[in-house]
Amino acid sequence: MIEFGYNIAKDRQIDFDKNDKRISTYVRENEPSFKTCISCGTCTATCSAANFTDFNFRKLQLMVRRGETLEVKEEIKKCMLCGKCYLACPRGVNTRNVIIQINQAIEKIENHDI
């Protein structure tokens, strides 16, 4: 087969009628400031972990909203919880608690609690 140097990308379409909103709902309930995020990316610019790897809090919150639970679980482990993002956030999102609540939501999903 001839290699043309490009191939068909994996389907990344997200069906918003069917996506998994469990983490998103859990975090919104327990940390309402999560709702005020405007995806500006200031958190990512200041992130300690993002200095060394492609960890990205802005992307993380997007994945939570899209319901990409598995990806979130792997991604969130990179966070050092240092709190720089929280101090930089122009919307006052309590980012450290968002991380902690996502952790708990994932654990609850694995234990079939939510």
Add this chain to the structure above:
Amino acid sequence: MIFDPFVLPFTIGLLILFFIVFYKFGGWIRKFSSEDKSNLKKALFSKNLFVACKEIFYESLLHRKIFRVNPKLGYMHMSLAFGWFLLIVVGNIETRIHSGREINGPFYPIFFKFFEHNRSTIPFSNFFVFLMDLLLLFVMTGVVLAIFKRFYSKFFGMKSTTKLKIGDKFALYSLWFIFPLRYLAESLSSAVYNTGGFFTGTTGDILGSFLPAADIYYYFWWAYSLALGVFFVSLPFSRYMHIPTEVVLIFIRNAGVVASKQYNTLSEIEVNACPRCGICIDKCQLNTSLDNKKIQPAYFLRDVRFNQVKEEIATDCMLCGRCEEYCPVGIKLNNIRVAKRKDFAVDYIDNYKYLPPDEVAKADVIYFAGCMTHLTPSIKHSMTKILDTAKVSYWFMDEDGSVCCGRPLMMNGKDKMAAELIENNKRKILASGAKIFVTSCPICLKVFGEEYNLGIRVMHHSQYLLQLVKENKLKLNLTDNNIVYHDPCELGRGAGIYEEPRELIKRFNNLVSNEFEKENALCCGGSLGNTKMSHDQRNIIAKDVVLQLTSDNPDILATACPLCKKSFTYKSSVKVMDIAEIVANSISQTEPEKIISRKEALMNA
């Protein structure tokens, strides 16, 4: 055998109390590790026992630490505890002398005035009657103050008193009744048999003049006995469990049993030793600034004791340590709080494999700015300026962005994740061969000092700068600025560093003192220990603190923590500066060409 049915409630209550208390104590001692057990055994036959007894006398009976917080409150606790204790001791001596027996029924000294009407046979009887009346008066003043405090706590300098659980209510109300009933019973008996002294005798004469004392005095002895019985039975289920537990706790502490990071038997004993006096409630800024009266240690420890800890209570605390500083029992409150957070924390392993391979530079001194300092860059720039001027051979470890020290993770109960970061940083620090480790962030300072086991000197920049000034490596210009210094929680109460920053400021500025300084310092509200507070709540706290600190209109509000600086900067009309910035600004005759050469020097080396 001297006996009357009315002694039964008291006697049964006392037996139940002894049974439950010894059952609990036995359970705790059994749960100690074998090392702790041998420590306890050794302490029983060493001078530690005397040290412990002395402390028990000062704290459990005289309540010296409460006196320090407020003398009126201290007197109230002392009159109840020490007064009651003396009543028991003197009463026992009196009855021993009288009966000549070694062992009496436990109720005999308590109800002595009911059983013995003929005083002529007792040696020194007048002296004992006078003494017992005096002691009863002493205790009664305490009871009156205690009842008064429930309704008007401001008189004692307390803005709020602890809310009670059902067991507490039983114990508290029966405690209120015990001594007034004893007073009435003895007075009425005295009206009939003339057994009273200056206090009960006089009252008895007055009461006897219009009451049929001979008919009713018996019922008051019943009531007195019942009140005692109810108090004894409810004691182990109420906050008054602290009375026996504190004695044991002081002994265990003196035996050398130390608190660990986990919730263990010592923590359990500490939790039971909490009297819920409420001193922590007034000291907590979440109460004074935010009117949150749910999370303070008095309530948190109660929840721990009855296994009802909720995540939002455990995590809604700034870990500033003000409560711990004033706790009259000396409970390690932050330790218990963090240990309990572990129950809710999700702790992974192998998270930080992405961290780059170590790039280490050899130097005498390591400078570690810390995450928070990277958000307040003027501090790190000041530090590099100072270090360059002083010609220190140093390595700026996190110049290109820091790997977190691990403390924020530990504060949230994620020890395994923190251990990974600690291991990474430690490897780099040791490889550099430095003798001194300097950090600008007090939050980092604590973890580098206590968890890393580096074997080299760990210093905060305020300490290191003072050392540089003392060694004449820095020449500073005098200014006439009035500076008020804010003690960061982690630096002051956390690491006990109060004097070095002050000495540094005093050398070339005027230091203004403030009511809220040293142990009484307030928290800026920035705290990484709390994950529940919102931005607005933090701002309210920061504003309150700035208002207090700048009440004398200083020229500069100085602090020694980047997070404190960040919290204050936009709330203060007074200029907020880190101590490193103040020093950097005062350096006389900087020589610019030498500053630029730092990186080159590193590269050449």
